[in-house]
Amino acid sequence: SETFSRLAAFLWVSCVGRGGLPFPETPKTSVCLQTGRVDKNIPLVTGHTAPVLDIDWCPHNDNVIASASEDTTVMVWQIPDYIPMRNLTEPVVTLEGHSKRVGILTWHPTARNILLSAGGDNVIILWNVxxxxxxxxxxxxxxxxIYNVCWNHNGSLFVTTCKDKHLRIIDPRQHLVVAEKFKPHEGARPVRAIFMADGKVFTTGFSKMSERQLALWDLPVLTRPRRPGPSGRASLALCSMICSCQARYGCEQI
Known part of the structure; x- marks a missing residue:
């Protein structure tokens, strides 16, 4: 599945300007052995009205992929096991809630049907697909x-980096920034961050002299919470959905 995702992403770049995603013409277990032009007649997953900016394969279902676009929508697609003869034009669901282009997608690692999107409106939305x-x-x-978003291993937290130079650790169920760091790297260029399996945060960025930097952070050394946010029905519904999925599929409890 990982190989298939990389291959699909490679092919997707070739037609990003057309607002569509191409089907790889090779089995899911194959490896790309050559590069070149993509056949103009390759079948596409096409439904967006503007360029596709991000895709993410569902970790719980190899036939499901989500796509985000400049048209402000997120679409979720069911990809057949066979190679279709024509374009797929009807998504399983279209998610509308952003006011500007959507550039980031990431599925929840343990709870099924939970998808996170982040847009140019500086808003993060968690969807029930x-x-x-x-x-x-x-x-x-x-x-x-928002530059990037990454869940931790069980989906209880996610880390974000932002143009405002803050790295934030967010608990979505409490609507709370539980830790943050201003300028994890001193350079002006974008910072990227991911959660490691042991709970540490790994970042990449640049120094003031534009030298590449890598950093590993322990949560205790980051600044502690700012303030709690509203814990309304949405937060309770999200908490219930994550916990029920973890109990059902044997995932580690948060």
Whole structure:
């Protein structure tokens, strides 16, 4: 599945300007052995009205992929096991809630049907893909463009980096920034961050002299919480959904 995702992403870049995703013409277990032009007649997953900016394969179902676009929508697609003869034009669900382009997608690692999107409106939305509804909207935690988002191993937290130079660790169920760091790297260029399996945060960035930097952070050394946010029905619904999925599928409890 990982190889298939990389191959699909490689092919997707070739037609990003057309607002579509191409089907690889090779089995899921194959490896790309050559590069070149993509056949103009390759079948596409096409439904967006503007360029596709991000895709993410569902970790719980190899036939499901989500796509984000400049048209402000997120679409979820069911990909058949066979190579289709024509374009797929009807998504399983279209998620609408952002006011600007959507550039980041990431599925929840343990709870099924939970998808996170982040847009140019500085808003993060957690979706219930099964119903097409927004479970939670985080619209007051970032003051500028969000560069990247990454869940921790069990989905209890996620880390974000932002153009406002803050790295944030967010608990979505509490609508709370539980830790943050201003300028994890001193350079002006974008910072990227991921959670490691042991709970540490790994970042890449640049120094003031534009030298590449890598850093590993322990959560205790980061600044502690700012303030709790509203814990309304959306937060409770998200908490219930994550916990029920973990209990059902034997995942580690949060």
């Amino acid at each position: 099964g119903t097409g509804e927004a479970l939670l909207t985080l619209d007051d935690l970032h003051t500028d463009l």
